[in-house]
Amino acid sequence: MMIRNLVVKCHRLGPVTFKVGFNFVRFSSNSHTYISKPNTRVRKVKTKEEIANELFERQLKSDNRLIRWGAIARSDKFRKGMTKYLIGLYVIFLIYGGSFMKELYGKEKELETIQAKETTGNINEYEQLRMKSMTGKLRTRDKLKLEKYEEMKKEGKDNFDGVELDGEEYEINNKNKHILPARDTTEFYEGKAVDYDKEVNFEERMIFMGRRRKWLMRHCKGDVLEVSCGTGRNIKYLDPSQVHSITYIDSSKNMIELSQEKFKERFPKFANAAFVVGKAEDLLNLASRNDEESKTVKYDTIVESFGLCSHEDPVKALKNFAKLLKPGGRIVLLEHGRGEYDFINKALDDRAEKRLETWGCRWNLDIGELLDDSGLDIVDESRTHLGTTWCIVAKKKGDSKSKEEIGFYEKYVSSGVQSKLETASNSSKHQQTK
Ligand SMILES: C[S@@+](CC[C@H](N)C(=O)[O-])C[C@H]1O[C@@H](n2cnc3c(N)ncnc32)[C@H](O)[C@@H]1O
Incomplete structure (x- = not known):
C-alpha cells in the first residue's frame, strides 16, 4: 500500500x-x-479471514482437479445454484409422484370396476386386455388388438360387451408372410447331424450362448425330459447329482445317437438315462402306458432348447409338455424367435427362407404367441440378444409359485394394486383358455 x-x-x-x-x-x-x-x-x-480467502482463490485455480472441485463445491455460487437445483428436483419429484399416484389410483379404480363386473358375469376381451396392459404383459398380438379397441373408442364406441376381435387377424405367426409354414424337419436333421456341432459352435461362442445353456440346465432336477435334444449340446451343463432320471427325445435318429455318445462319455456311471426317437407332438403316446392316465410317465423338469422353431406343431408340443408335468414341475425353454425391435425383426424376416434352408428352423416366430396359445403360466421370462433369445420358465395352470420364484420386488415392494392385477389377470386368462 x-x-x-x-x-x-x-x-x-x-x-x-x-x-x-x-x-x-x-x-x-x-x-x-x-x-x-x-x-x-x-x-x-492479514486477518485469518483474508488468509482463508486467498487460499480459497488459489484452490479455485488449482491444477489438481480434486482440490479445484472441492473449492467449487464450497463456493457461494455453487451453493446457491445447488439450492435452486434441489428445489427443482423436489418440484419434479412432486409432479412425478403426483402423476404416478394419480395413475395408480386410476388403475385401482379401473381394476375394481372390472373385478366387480367379473363377479356378475364374464368380462369382455377389451377388459381382459386392459388388465394385461396394466401388468405390462401385453404380447404383440394383444397390443394390436388393444390398438384396434382404442380406435373404436375414439370413434365413439365405449361398451365392448359381446365384442371379440377375430383372433386370426392379429396372429403374427400366421399373418406375417415371412413366417414360413411349419414343416416336418426330421429328414433335414438326419442329414445335418454330422456337421451340426461344427457349424453351430462359432455362432454360439460369439453370442455367449454357453451361459444361457448353463441357465437352462441349472433347472434340471428329479425326473427330467429333454425334448429335441439334438446332438446333446446341453449335456456338458448337466449336474447329475440333482437328477434322478433323464430321458432324451428327438425326431432325428442321427442327432440323438450323437447325444447318446456324448452322454455315455461324460457320465459313464449314470444308468437312469433313456434315448427315444420320436416327435414332441407325439409325446403323450410315447409316455403313456396302456393309455392309462395314471400310468403315464411324468416329469419334474421338461427342458427344450431351440426346438420350437423346428417343430411341425409347436403349440401342440407345449400343450403336451404341460400334460406330462408332475405337480410343481417346471417347463424350461431356451428358444429363439422375434426380437423386441422392428429393425431386428425385419432382418429375421428378410432372411427367413435362407435360414430355413440352412438350419431347418423358423427363426422369426413370435414365441410369446406360441406360449399364450399353449395356455401355460409363465413363471419367469427374460430375453437377450435384442429380444431374440427367449428364456422361459413356465408351469401348469393352477400350480402355485415356489418361495424362490416369488421375487424380492413381488414379495416386499410391489403394491397391493400390482398383486391384485396379477391375481385378476391370471383368473381372466383362466377364463380365456377354458
Ligand atoms: C435346432 S436343433 C436344436 C438341437 C438342440 N436342442 C440344441 O440346443 O442344439 C432342433 C432339433 O429339434 C429336433 N426336432 C425337430 N422337430 C422335432 C419334433 N417335432 N419333435 C422332436 N424333435 C424335433 C431336430 O431333429 C433337431 O435335433
Whole structure:
C-alpha cells in the first residue's frame, strides 16, 4: 500500500508494531501522532479471514482437479445454484409422484370396476386386455388388438360387451408372410447331424450362448425330459447329482445317437438315462402306458432348447409338455424367435427362407404367441440378444409359485394394486383358455 502522509492516532493502543517498508518502526501510545515518510510501503498484517480467502482463490485455480472441485463445491455460487437445483428436483419429484399416484389410483379404480363386473358375469376381451396392459404383459398380438379397441373408442364406441376381435387377424405367426409354414424337419436333421456341432459352435461362442445353456440346465432336477435334444449340446451343463432320471427325445435318429455318445462319455456311471426317437407332438403316446392316465410317465423338469422353431406343431408340443408335468414341475425353454425391435425383426424376416434352408428352423416366430396359445403360466421370462433369445420358465395352470420364484420386488415392494392385477389377470386368462 502506498501511503502519503499517513497519520496514525493511537489513543488507546498499547505499544504497537507496524511493518513499514522493510523496516519495523516501533512507537508507543504515548506518541499521539505519527507522520510517515512519503512513499513508504506499509503491509498490513492479514486477518485469518483474508488468509482463508486467498487460499480459497488459489484452490479455485488449482491444477489438481480434486482440490479445484472441492473449492467449487464450497463456493457461494455453487451453493446457491445447488439450492435452486434441489428445489427443482423436489418440484419434479412432486409432479412425478403426483402423476404416478394419480395413475395408480386410476388403475385401482379401473381394476375394481372390472373385478366387480367379473363377479356378475364374464368380462369382455377389451377388459381382459386392459388388465394385461396394466401388468405390462401385453404380447404383440394383444397390443394390436388393444390398438384396434382404442380406435373404436375414439370413434365413439365405449361398451365392448359381446365384442371379440377375430383372433386370426392379429396372429403374427400366421399373418406375417415371412413366417414360413411349419414343416416336418426330421429328414433335414438326419442329414445335418454330422456337421451340426461344427457349424453351430462359432455362432454360439460369439453370442455367449454357453451361459444361457448353463441357465437352462441349472433347472434340471428329479425326473427330467429333454425334448429335441439334438446332438446333446446341453449335456456338458448337466449336474447329475440333482437328477434322478433323464430321458432324451428327438425326431432325428442321427442327432440323438450323437447325444447318446456324448452322454455315455461324460457320465459313464449314470444308468437312469433313456434315448427315444420320436416327435414332441407325439409325446403323450410315447409316455403313456396302456393309455392309462395314471400310468403315464411324468416329469419334474421338461427342458427344450431351440426346438420350437423346428417343430411341425409347436403349440401342440407345449400343450403336451404341460400334460406330462408332475405337480410343481417346471417347463424350461431356451428358444429363439422375434426380437423386441422392428429393425431386428425385419432382418429375421428378410432372411427367413435362407435360414430355413440352412438350419431347418423358423427363426422369426413370435414365441410369446406360441406360449399364450399353449395356455401355460409363465413363471419367469427374460430375453437377450435384442429380444431374440427367449428364456422361459413356465408351469401348469393352477400350480402355485415356489418361495424362490416369488421375487424380492413381488414379495416386499410391489403394491397391493400390482398383486391384485396379477391375481385378476391370471383368473381372466383362466377364463380365456377354458
Ligand atoms: C435346432 S436343433 C436344436 C438341437 C438342440 N436342442 C440344441 O440346443 O442344439 C432342433 C432339433 O429339434 C429336433 N426336432 C425337430 N422337430 C422335432 C419334433 N417335432 N419333435 C422332436 N424333435 C424335433 C431336430 O431333429 C433337431 O435335433
